[in-house]
Amino acid sequence: MCYSAQIVADYRKYVKRFGADMNIHDFARLYWDRADGSAVKTPRSMDAAFADPATDDERQIKAAIDDFAAKQTVKLEQDLFKQRTRLADAERTLLTKTTKAATESKRIATDKIETALRGLDDLRRSEVKERDSRIFPGWYAPVMIVQDGKRVIVPMRFRCRLPGWTAKTEIAKDGTYNARRDSLSTAWRKLFGYQHGIIMVDWFYENVKRDGQNVVLRFDPTPGEPLLIACLWNRWTSPGEPDLLSFGAITDEPPPEVAAAGHDRCIVPIKPENIDAWLNPDPKNLAAQYAILDDRVRPYYEHRLAA
Structure with a gap:
């Protein structure tokens, strides 16, 4: 399907x-809603069409895209710090005793770190x-x-x-x-x-x-x-x-x-x-x-x- x-x-x-x-106007509303916290998902290649704006309307859309990217960067960096702390705590526990909880915590933290790093890389790159x-x-x-x-x-x-x-x-x-x-x-x-x-x-x-x-x-x-x-x-x-x-x-x-x-x-x-x-x-x-x-x-x- x-x-x-x-x-x-x-x-x-x-x-x-x-x-x-x-x-x-519909494009502008979509991107401003996303910048304001609406759960909007757009493909990066759709965003990239506004990377070199030629009109005032397109510049406003580019500003909304940049605003969203900045907010997402802060969010991912905070999550990255949180998960790295979680990973370090789990590894310290595993040095003295292997527990199911610490092993699972290490696995989850490792996966989330990889996801956050991949997200940050996507936000920072310009090529499509x-x-x-x-x-x-x-x-x-x-x-x-x-x-x-x-x-x-x-x-x-x-x-x-x-x-x-x-x-x-x-x-x-x-x-x-x-x-x-x-x-x-x-x-x-x-x-x-x-x-x-x-x-x-x-x-x-x-x-x-x-x-x-x-x-x-x-x-x-x-x-x-x-x-x-x-x-x-x-x-x-x-x-x-x-x-x-x-x-x-x-x-x-x-x-x-x-x-x-x-x-x-x-x-x-x-x-x-x-x-x-x-x-x-x-x-x-x-x-x-x-x-x-x-x-x-x-x-x-x-x-x-x-x-």
């Missing part, structure tokens, strides 16, 4: 390829790495939609909060990053035919069972062109609450090679010539939208164990 994907996270690539505009474009459910990504007749890029959370839901509903039904094709006329009926989007994906990851164990496979489309993945999205509003933009990727039965690898779903890439028809749906002609999903790009997906 595409629990994770390698995306094109730089909004400028959407602007260049599709002639889309960026909704600067391949892993910086990977998203998971709950992370934000740029999504192309149509607003007022124009293609627009907006940041949305990858897990859709459906119309009429609350945050509590979402906790109980947390699989809405996956918009199943066979549920479009039921669970997704208020969005299918109304609010369609596209996200560019380079490849995707899936959990599969191998010899009784869970492994993560990476599926690469051949040829290796970015896929235009069909999505449904929603702007959730509630009195006294900030708006939430979120989306789910449409999935369907897998092609033979994905099924043979052990997974039963696959994201749906649409053809470039169907972009406008997909982004401007007619709710009175859902058959046309189903036809777009059926007339999809059908690459061959090579797979391998994820690094």
Whole structure:
């Protein structure tokens, strides 16, 4: 069901390829909310698009990104000090007596030290790495939609909060990053035919069972062109609450090679010539939208164990 994907996270690539505009206000609100302590997760490659701002709005976003990084640096440095102290205490205990508690404390402290150091390294480096474009459910990504007749890029959370839901509903039904094709006329009926989007994906990851164990496979489309993945999205509003933009990727039965690898779903890439028809749906002609999903790009997906 595409629990994770390698995306094109730089909004400028959407602007260049599709002639889309960026909704600067939604991007600014997202980054300022994160700097103020909101639980917002963005891929580093999306942040990196604002590393060299050219306008006042972009400079404000860059300031919010820098503010968040500074706060995260302080938090990680404090945790690093705490865990190094914990590790030293455990090692002193183990010098005189081997106990289960001290051994476990040493293991946990060592793991957390490695995590903190890795986080600090990520915050301090300027170059963008391949892993910086990977998203998971709950992370934000740029999504192309149509607003007022124009293609627009907006940041949305990858897990859709459906119309009429609350945050509590979402906790109980947390699989809405996956918009199943066979549920479009039921669970997704208020969005299918109304609010369609596209996200560019380079490849995707899936959990599969191998010899009784869970492994993560990476599926690469051949040829290796970015896929235009069909999505449904929603702007959730509630009195006294900030708006939430979120989306789910449409999935369907897998092609033979994905099924043979052990997974039963696959994201749906649409053809470039169907972009406008997909982004401007007619709710009175859902058959046309189903036809777009059926007339999809059908690459061959090579797979391998994820690094």
